[in-house]
Amino acid sequence: MAETLVAPLRAFGRDDLALAGGKGANLGELVRAGFPVPDGFVVTTRAYDQAASELDARLFDAAATSGDGSAVREAFATVAISTELRTAISRAYEELGGGPVAVRSSATAEDLPGAAFAGLQGTVLNVVGEEALVDAVRRCWGSLWTDRAIAYRHKRDLDSAGVRMAVVVQRMVSAETAGVLFTANPVSGERGEIVVDASSGLGEAVVSGAVTPDHYVLDAEGRLKRWTPGRREVVIRALPEGGVQRVEGEASADPTPLPAAVLGELAGLGTRIAAHFGRPQDIEWAHADGRVWVLQARPMTALPPPPIPLSSVQRTLGRTLLEYVPVRPYPLDMSTWVPYGPVGQMARIVRSLGFRVGPSDVFQEEDGVVVRLVPVSPRPTFDLVAAPFRLARRALGYDPQRWMDDPRVTRLLKENDALTKLDLAALPWRRLMRVPREALALVEPVGDVRLDYFPRAILSLGRLLALLVVLRRTKLVGDLLLGVFNKTTESIRALRELADEVRADPALAEAFATREPAALVEALSDDPTFARFGEKVRAFLAEYGHRETETPILVTPGTWVEAPETVLGLVKVLAQPAGANGDGGAGEVLKDASDGYQRAVEEILTHPRLRSETRRARVRRWIDAARVGLAFREDTHFYFTKPLPVLRRSLLEIGRRLSEAGVLREATDVFHLRLEELEAIRTMPPPTSDAVRLRALVRARSAKRDELAGVPLLNPMLVYGDSAPDGDALVTGLPAVGGRVTGTVKVVRDPSEFGKLESGDVLVCPYTNPAWTPLFQRAAAVVVDTGGPTSHAAIMAREYGLPTVMGTRNGTTVLSDGQRVTVDGHAGRVTPAAAKEPASAA
Structure with missing residues (x-):
């Protein structure tokens, strides 16, 4: 077969990728297995090599380097075809009958797990005549070099130099109906469901996205579970003389679904094909003259893991996750900050309470890549019996009011400062490789501090709540805990001073009003006028630069110190005068946290059961202790993350050196490797065998991550349900902070x-963390996809009195910048604003 230029489809199987390409190998395998595949042949990769040898080799090198393949495509369009190949x-x-045929590209890097190349290479339908067929083959060869x-x-x-193109030629099926079949649900990941998209005419209309297809969800036996009629905006049909015709608008006023027999046949074929290949399949099919044909089959990519049932506890934890x-965490996250940082430390706290749980229970990995999050239900152990005694001992011995005096905290700050001052670029390789472990070692003592001081903090909060229950004043708990001073509020005050x-x-003022944050960073560095402010x-x-930008539980996203534009974006927002856009500003909807706290304290202390001064003094101490406990949680997190910047910088320096040595394409490719894999590198540059191994790991994990790019780590429907918005609601979610506000949407992803937000806007975002808190001083309301x-978002929005809706799932995609909406925090609904409805709050 190695010397074959053209051979029948049946001559190939799944192992003939190098000669028949992905599509040809898969179709040949299906023919051999007896599936209904239109007869055809393959113009092999040897034919491509023969034609390519007629072209100037420099064209290929230039295209691979520049990304512009137009010269290669033009050259293939007129390349000479040898007499041997033409014959x-x-x-x-x-032998195929000489009638109309479909001509499809089949590259050696195509229709593979994680590399589908869907729609990127050529297909020519309804080709009639030998000369037209040869031209179609040339076009498919050239399509290997499209810019996409x-x-x-x-x-x-x-490597483009290592990719070849075969061409599949099959009898043309003039389909009455055609489309795509998935042997698993591509949205939910449910393996027991089959999804079919179909429309009239050739399947190209469905595959290309030119039509809204009929959408069927079937069970494994092919029984219809759900059907959504399509719109048939376009129908593509084969012409008798060759080529295809696009017919606009054949929508039926009364569409009917495919017959049950056809759906059953599709389901049966899909199930058998998936079983044959051993994994879910993406199948193109056509129905003509009462028969279903399989036109293509390839592994499904970007398929979510199978859904799992969640308990109420898991759903609550899922919102936080x-x-x-x-x-998505990288392998470097999973081997550094995840087990040592907040996730690992929270697992330690849970274990100290007598339960079994660990980071590996939450993050499920395949082939070194995190594929999904699983909210866990901690499992009790025998240590649960002794846990109350351990907690009591810690509660008696460790007072959160004095935790900053603990020598473990002093040591953290001193040793972290020493690590931060290291010139990482000047360190020898072996010394540099020790820095990540040294940074991680600083975290554990602070984790111990949290374990020791948390019991009294929790008891203080519990004691206050119990008091409010006895006094029947539980509604005051939020106000009593408003305005607690901590490192987050301290950083906000510092930001406000910069804004002032x-x-x-x-x-x-002019610079911040007219320039984007990235331009402001440059100005502060280069313009002497802003030197003092830059300092x-x-x-x-x-x-405060060690604060996270996206998430506190990963090291790869970076921190404020590496992204000063984030800080300047916040200053830009805070420097705006209240009500700058005419929508009423944050000042009209914020409530003064201090006033709310004082009113709540006064209401408690004037309770009839607290007549004596002794009791009132005791209650004041209890309230203060609860507030200290609340601040302790936030402040320990602040210090806990101090080593993040030096950890990240050391990892990037390792990546930079590996990139300079030619092991990685760029420094951030190091994220695809685990710390222990890096620590195995003893010399720089590493031996060739190590370099080849590391490159292969990065390539495989990068492809896996790319395949999962559109797959959520945790399906929001499992956490929030899949109910559609009710009535006139644009989106709905969980009521988090009451009130009703009308304002202009600003989506901040x-x-x-950050710099997009203007005073009085409705902040719509996918998530929040403490870094987002300053935005709440200018927002009129908050709408969040998660949580x-x-x-965090709900707690902070409560302090600022902002109507808030959490867990909308899709607020950032449904709502758009400039849209006027009304946010009802009581009902958890976001609705279109009435035509003349002014900005308001209640």
């Missing part, structure tokens, strides 16, 4: 967009 194509075409295909190969780290893990400076300086920003970053009433 072989002619003979195969004649080159970019896709580069993204997947596939969705908020705190907005991005901006407002007071006309040059700064203040650097001082702010020296104190990540910290790089629940007890999440």
Whole structure:
């Protein structure tokens, strides 16, 4: 077979990728297994090599380097076809009957797990005549060099020089109905469901997205579970003389679904094909003259893991996970900050209470890549019996009011400062490789501090809640805990001071009003006019720059000190005058936390059961202790994350050196490796065998991550349900903070967009963390895709009195910038604003 230019489909099987390409190998395998595949032949990769040898080799090198393949495509369009190849194509075409055929590309890097190349390479339908067939083969060869295909190969780290193109030629099926079949639900991941998209005419209309297809969800036996009629905006039909015709708008006023017999046949074929290949399949099919044909089969990509049932406890935990893990962890996260950072420390706290749980229970991995989050239900152990005694001993011995005096905290700050001052670029390789472990070692003592001091903090909060239950004043708990001073509120005050400076300086005010945060960073570095303010920003970053930008539980997303534009975006927001956009500003909807706290204290202390001064003094101490406990949680997190910047910088320096040595394409590729895999590198540059192994790991894990790019770590429907918005609601979610506000939507998807928010806007975001808190001073309301009433966003929004809806799942996609909406925090609904409805709050 190695010398074959043209051969029948049946001559190939799944192992013939190098000669028949992905599509040809898969179709040949199906023919051999007896599936209904239109007869055909393959113009093999040897024919491509023969034609390519006629072209200037420099064209291919230039295209691979520049990403522009137009010269290669033009050259293939007129390339000379050898007599041997032309004769072989002619003979195969004649044996096929000489009628209309479908000509499809079949590259050696196509229709593979994690690399589908869907729609990136050529297909020519309803080809009639030998000369037209040869031209179609040339077009498919050239389609290997479309700009999109080159970019896709580069993204997947596939060497263009090593990719070849075969061409599949099959009898044309003039379909009455055609489409795509998935042997698992591509949205939910349910393996027991089959999804079929169908429309009239050739399946190209469905595959290309030119039509809204009929959508069927079947059970494994092919019984219809759900059907959504399509719109048939376009129908593509084969013409008798060759080529295809696009017919606009054949929508039926009364559409009918495919017959049950056809759906059953599709389901049966799909199930058998998936079983044959051993994994879920993406299948193109056609129905003509009462028969179903299989036109293509390839592994499903971007398929979510199978759904799992969640208990009420798991759903509650899932809301927190969705908020705190907005991005997929890398292998480097999983081997560094995840087991040592907040996730690992929370697992330690849970274990100290007598339960069994660990980070590996939450993050499920396949082939070294996190595929999903699983909210766990902690399992009790025998240690649960002794846990109350351990907690009592800690509660008696460790007072949260004095935790900053603990020598473990002093040691953390001193040793972290020493690590931060290291010139990482100048360190020898072996010394550099010790820095990540040294940074991680700083975390554990602070974790011990949290374990020791938390019991009294929790008891203080519990004692206050019990008091409020006895006094029947539980509604005051939120107000009593408002305005607690901690490192987060301290950083917000520091940001407000920077914003005050901006407002007071006309040059700064103009710069912040007219420039984006990235341009402001450049100006503060280069423009002497802003030198003094630049120094203040650097001082702010020296104190608070270790705060996370996206999530506190991963190291790969980075911190404020590496992204000063995030900080300047916050200053830009805070420097705006209240009500700048005419929508009423935050000042009209915020309530003063201090006043709310004082009113709540006064109401408690004037309770009839607290007549004596002794009792009132005791209750004051209890309230103060609860507030200290609340601040302790936030402040320990602040210090707990101090080693993050030096950890991240050391890992990136390792990546930079591996990139310089040619092991990685770029420094951030190091994220795809585990720390222990890096520690195994003893010399720089590493031996060739190590370099090859590491490159292969990065390539495989990168492809796996790319395949999962559109797959949520945790399906929000499992956590929030799948109910549609009711009535006139645009989106609905969980009521988190009461009140009703009308304002203008501003979608802020990540910290790089902080500067978009204007005073009085409705902040719509996918998640929040403490870094987002300053935005709440200018927002009129908050709408979040993830989280629940007890999440960070809800707690902070409650302090600012902002109507808040959590867990909308899709607020950032349904709502858009400039849209006027009304947010009802009591009902958990976001509705279109009435035409003349002014900004309001209640």
